[in-house]
Amino acid sequence: MVRIIPMAASSIRPSLVCFSSSSPRFPVSYLSRNLSRTLHVPQSQLFGLNANKLLRRSVNCLGVAESGKAAQASTATSQDDLLTWVKNDKRRMLHVVYRVGDLDRTIKFYTECLGMKLLRKRDIPEEKYTNAFLGYGPEDSHFVIELTYNYGVDKYDVGAGFGHFGIAVDDVAKTVELVKAKGGKVSREPGPVKGGKTVIAFIEDPDGYKFELLERGPTPEPLCQVMLRVGDLDRAIKFYEKAFGMELLRTRDNPEYKYTIAMMGYGPEDKFPVLELTYNYGVTEYDKGNAYAQIAIGTDDVYKTAEAIKLFGGKITREPGPLPGISTKITACLDPDGWKSVFVDNIGFLKELE
16 A cells, blocks of 8 residues: 655645746646646645646646657657668778788788789878778778887787688688798688687787688678677677677687687678677776777768767767868768777779779
């Protein structure tokens, strides 16, 4: 049995600050009946509390409540609209950027051992750095590597957060022999992946970046994976689905080795590059070092992209807009684990390649 204690008039007034309206939109009987329920005061007692004044004031609170509900509905609608736009945006992983200590040495290793092609180089002497773009096909249709050499810096810390890059090859054993012949380091000999049949091997380039070699048939995207470690896998999956518009392709839990992976991307693994997120049981933070930089992704609208990133838990580190000196528009962000990504306007990117 619930006991309702009548409230004194003085105790009611503070809760009615917002009740003010000169043109009620609800009948007095409706208001008095509902107000008596809200305040736990018998309807007959309301008239001892200057009912006309009280009821007039109640109208505004009802209106405020309605406005609040409308605002919430509008926000929900805008979130849904933005989420739909993100899913329909023409997005593609363009390139992955990282720093190396000797540009010529790295180019030689990638072209001779991994079969990549040097697509282009650009030197920016006023800012004291040089870029080299390498991959298995032209930048306008393939995921490629952008190497950065900063004048005078010959060594970087790869850190513990970065995992590896994935390269699909026809024959893992043959590729490993070539890597050994060229003086490369093999950290895992060819063999089936634990718990599966796919033949893999791990090698390291001269700067200590790890590459997983995966034995696959012909694929349009041999540069097929970027693996990063995250501290909360569910949070990361939700972020990349909503803010980046990626699809969760699959997950795999390996309790024996205490880790779980999630493959995220814009299409199936055999045809598109993917982001491999790895969660190690109980590890919530990683040292990211200063070697790995970011992934660049194409978009039709950097401004809407920035809105979605903010809305779904990311941090904008460069507000959307054109780059100085050129018209290409970009925006940069951090995911909830602090991994950086840059979104590049699709039209501007193609013009820049020209």
